[in-house]
Amino acid sequence: MSLAIIRIVGSLSLAITGLFISKRIFDSSEKIFSITGIISIFFIILPISLLYQEKYNSLAFLLMFFSYIIVFKKKFDISTVSSIIVSGYILILITIIDLIGTSIELKFFTYNFVRTNVPIAILNNIYVNAGAILVSEIPFFKKKIKSLCNKAYDNNYIKLVIFVILIIFAISLLYYNITAIFKLNTYYTITFLSIFIFIILSYFYIDEKNNYQKLNNEYNILFDYTQNFENWIDDEQLYRHELKNNLSIIRDMTKNKSIINKIDEMLKFSIIIDDKAIEDFKNIPKGGLKGLLYYKIAIAKNKKVKMIVEVSPKITNKLKKLSDKEIRNICILLGIYLDNALEAAQNSTKKIVSLEVYETNENINFVISNSYNNIISIKSMKLKGFSTKGENHGKGLYYANKLINKNKWIETDQMFLNDYFIQKILVK
Numbered sequence: 125m126s127l128a129i130i131r132i133v134g135s136l137s138l139a140i141t142g143l144f145i146s147k148r149i150f151d152s153s154e155k156i157f158s159i160t161g162i163i164s165i166f167f168i169i170l171p172i173s174l175l176y177q178e179k180y181n182s183l184a185f186l187l188m189f190f191s192y193i194i195v196f197k198k199k200f201d202i203s204t205v206s207s208i209i210v211s212g213y214i215l216i217l218i219t220i221i222d223l224i225g226t227s228i229e230l231k232f233f234t235y236n237f238v239r240t241n242v243p244i245a246i247l248n249n250i251y252v253n254a255g256a257i258l259v260s261e262i263p264f265f266k267k268k269i270k271s272l273c274n275k276a277y278d279n280n281y282i283k284l285v286i287f288v289i290l291i292i293f294a295i296s297l298l299y300y301n302i303t304a305i306f307k308l309n310t311y312y313t314i315t316f317l318s319i320f321i322f323i324i325l326s327y328f329y330i331d332e333k334n335n336y337q338k339l340n341n342e343y344n345i346l347f348d349y350t351q352n353f354e355n356w357i358d359d360e361q362l363y364r365h366e367l368k369n370n371l372s373i374i375r376d377m378t379k380n381k382s383i384i385n386k387i388d389e390m391l392k393f394s395i396i397i398d399d400k401a402i403e404d405f406k407n408i409p410k411g412g413l414k415g416l417l418y419y420k421i422a423i424a425k426n427k428k429v430k431m432i433v434e435v436s437p438k439i440t441n442k443l444k445k446l447s448d449k450e451i452r453n454i455c456i457l458l459g460i461y462l463d464n465a466l467e468a469a470q471n472s473t474k475k476i477v478s479l480e481v482y483e484t485n486e487n488i489n490f491v492i493s494n495s496y497n498n499i500i501s502i503k504s505m506k507l508k509g510f511s512t513k514g515e516n517h518g519k520g521l522y523y524a525n526k527l528i529n530k531n532k533w534i535e536t537d538q539m540f541l542n543d544y545f546i547q548k549i550l551v552k
Contacts, residue, residue, distance in 0.1 A: 140165065214260075295323070435481045442488050465492050
């Protein structure tokens, strides 16, 4: 009878706690104690109550995890990825609080007594579930998990989903191991610390994965923009060419001095992307890269930095053979390095940036050189968060280094030569 009471109270409290925390995370208006809510509670309770034993059962823990996933997805109309993330998050909270509480109780009681004594078991359920709810309401954790769920999509977060599932499996096994010890000793303490450290390391991995994915999405948006910018420049060139032809015809047809002067003024007018820049990039095929360089030329002019571009005619066919994904990654790297070069050149005396694109040994070389004022450590440039611009900068270089590590067909090198900092990108 006592085991049945503990089983019902335990499974019911876990179901309600899970639904409450997920409801708060997703800011849902769904009621927990509605008809669908009661069905959801029953669906979560069923595997826990059937498998509940005096000893901890890892299978019940895993079944609760998968029950959470199914219920949260249906109840709150969210993606599978978001449901997996939140389900894992709730179970980790419950596990940590339960382990801390149990560690304290084992100083006074045996593990069997804690699991089978009705008042103690009910008290455990109260503080564990209440503690999980209170921790989930801490703004820092709430903001982090909301951000992760808002940006989670089934395609680009598949590795994260697999990682969360593996975390839950690992915790269930470690938890089983710790409850098999039954008493507070060295082995229990080591296992407890292992679980705690594992969870902390998992948090840092997920946080870094989220930051990387956020930067990846931002750079993808920028790449799409540069492709549109590239098309606009091409259309603008056709328009300008036709306009100049028509104005030249009109100029020859009139003898009015004021009209002639106005037409001459219009013919000399140059938009941000001038003919020289377009001539410099003639050997670069369409596909995003040309648009990015147009964009950086415009930024250089705005910063009053002289940008020199030299593109070998032999490179055109090599660039055409690259896939869309390869072009996208090259554009991201070039964009980051050119931004840093322009920033450094703007603050220097010479205010010069040059870009060379050429082929050597079947490899494509992009070489960016910029004038600078102060020498900085090349080693420190590869560290996460490095920036000379102050706090909340340095994300670009961090993302660039992650991108290079993931794509072995790209190599980079940096050096200081005379009054210039040189950044090389080698595409194999």
